Amino acid sequence: MGFMDKLKNKFQKSEEEVEEVSAKYKDGMKKSRQTFSGKINDLIARYRKVDEEFFEELEEVLISADTGVATVMDLIDELKMEVKRQNIKDSEQMKEVISEKLVEIYYGDEDPKTEKLQLQTGQLSIILVVGVNGAGKTTSIGKLAHQLKSEGKQVILAAGDTFRAGAIEQLDIWGERAGVDVIKQTAGSDPAAVIYDGIKAAKSRKADVLICDTAGRLQNKVNLMNELAKVKRVIEREVPQAPHEVLLVLDATTGQNALNQAKTFAEATDVSGIVLTKLDGTAKGGIVLAIRNELQIPVKFVGLGEGMEDLQEFDAHAFVYGLFADMLEEDE
Numbered sequence: 001m002g003f004m005d006k007l008k009n010k011f012q013k014s015e016e017e018v019e020e021v022s023a024k025y026k027d028g029m030k031k032s033r034q035t036f037s038g039k040i041n042d043l044i045a046r047y048r049k050v051d052e053e054f055f056e057e058l059e060e061v062l063i064s065a066d067t068g069v070a071t072v073m074d075l076i077d078e079l080k081m082e083v084k085r086q087n088i089k090d091s092e093q094m095k096e097v098i099s100e101k102l103v104e105i106y107y108g109d110e111d112p113k114t115e116k117l118q119l120q121t122g123q124l125s126i127i128l129v130v131g132v133n134g135a136g137k138t139t140s141i142g143k144l145a146h147q148l149k150s151e152g153k154q155v156i157l158a159a160g161d162t163f164r165a166g167a168i169e170q171l172d173i174w175g176e177r178a179g180v181d182v183i184k185q186t187a188g189s190d191p192a193a194v195i196y197d198g199i200k201a202a203k204s205r206k207a208d209v210l211i212c213d214t215a216g217r218l219q220n221k222v223n224l225m226n227e228l229a230k231v232k233r234v235i236e237r238e239v240p241q242a243p244h245e246v247l248l249v250l251d252a253t254t255g256q257n258a259l260n261q262a263k264t265f266a267e268a269t270d271v272s273g274i275v276l277t278k279l280d281g282t283a284k285g286g287i288v289l290a291i292r293n294e295l296q297i298p299v300k301f302v303g304l305g306e307g308m309e310d311l312q313e314f315d316a317h318a319f320v321y322g323l324f325a326d327m328l329e330e331d332e
């Protein structure tokens with residue numbers, strides 16, 4: 001069974017759905033594919049045999065694509081075991097094995113279903129969105145609102161990034177584009193007060209999802225922690241068990257810096273998922289694996305372009321297909 005067939009089986013998706021999602025990833029991940037497919041193809045051409053040197057070079061290729069040293073070490077160990085188990089001699093056979101192991105190492109022991117966006121049915125779900133300015137926070141909130149609305153949900157946005165007037169205006173523009181209401185106050189007002197207004201509006205309008213923007217100042221960790229804690233207190237008081245998701249927006253093109261930001265935010269608040277933007281803008285797509293494995297936080301969405309439809313629910317199979325499409329298609 002080829003990799004694509006496994007992709008269809010695993011998620012019980014129709015052929016059309018799989019093709020549509022795979023095409024999005026294939027298109028958005030051109031830059032990363034050049035690094036991964038290009039270098040691994042070259043490696044396979046140079047080493048007919050799978051030996052220690054082959055693994056050493058493979059290790060270098062993966063590390064240079066921001067996959068993270070610890071993740072790469074685990075992956076190489078797993079690959080070595082698989083090579084023994086299947087008695088693989090010919091490096092050609094490694095294409096499929098590497099693809100499959102990347103998916104496995106991404107999920108670890110987790111069930112992919114538990115890594116999806118967790119929303120309540122029949123009652124209000126609150127999503128808190130955090131991240132530094134410029135990472136793509138506003139854009140991602142707009143795209144997510146659009147996506148949830150097109151699934152038939154009533155969505156409201158709360159402009160909790162009151163630090164900059166620009167942030168409120170920008171969210172307003174995205175709200176208009178997505179066709180959802182934006183609850184706001186003037187710049188400089190208390191973010192917790194804006195979120196409180198958002199919750200009140202969401203309750204009285206019987207909305208399904210409230211997405212709350214927050215300011216992303218990292219310069220002062222104590223301030224950040226205090227502000228997020230205050231916002232969370234208000235949410236918890238008004239809606240028990242909320243927020244249902246705390247999504248951290250990270251810019252994939254910033255590599256190790258994104259990992260460091262994630263660590264700081266994870267210390268400041270409980271992050272339940274990552275939105276990794278601008279994956280289309282980097283050749284080092286391995287960052288997805290580093291984030292998942294080094295922080296134990298699932299990547300729930302990836303940004304594959306600037307358009308309204310370009311925020312995709314993360315799917316490790318489609319991601320690996322995006323990295324290796326040319327290589328895997330040759331084999332089908």
Ligand SMILES: Nc1nc2c(ncn2[C@@H]2O[C@H](COP(=O)(O)OP(=O)(O)OP(=O)(O)O)[C@@H](O)[C@H]2O)c(=O)[nH]1
Nearest residue numbers: 132133134135136137138139277278303304305306
């Ligand atoms: N290519 C690409 N560009 C993206 C993606 N996501 C966001 N961007 C762009 O990144 C830039 C920054 O996005 P914003 O949404 O303004 O960033 P922000 O984090 O909200 O920044 P503040 O408004 O300052 O908080 C914009 O030009 C977006 O179009 C993506 O997935 N791919």
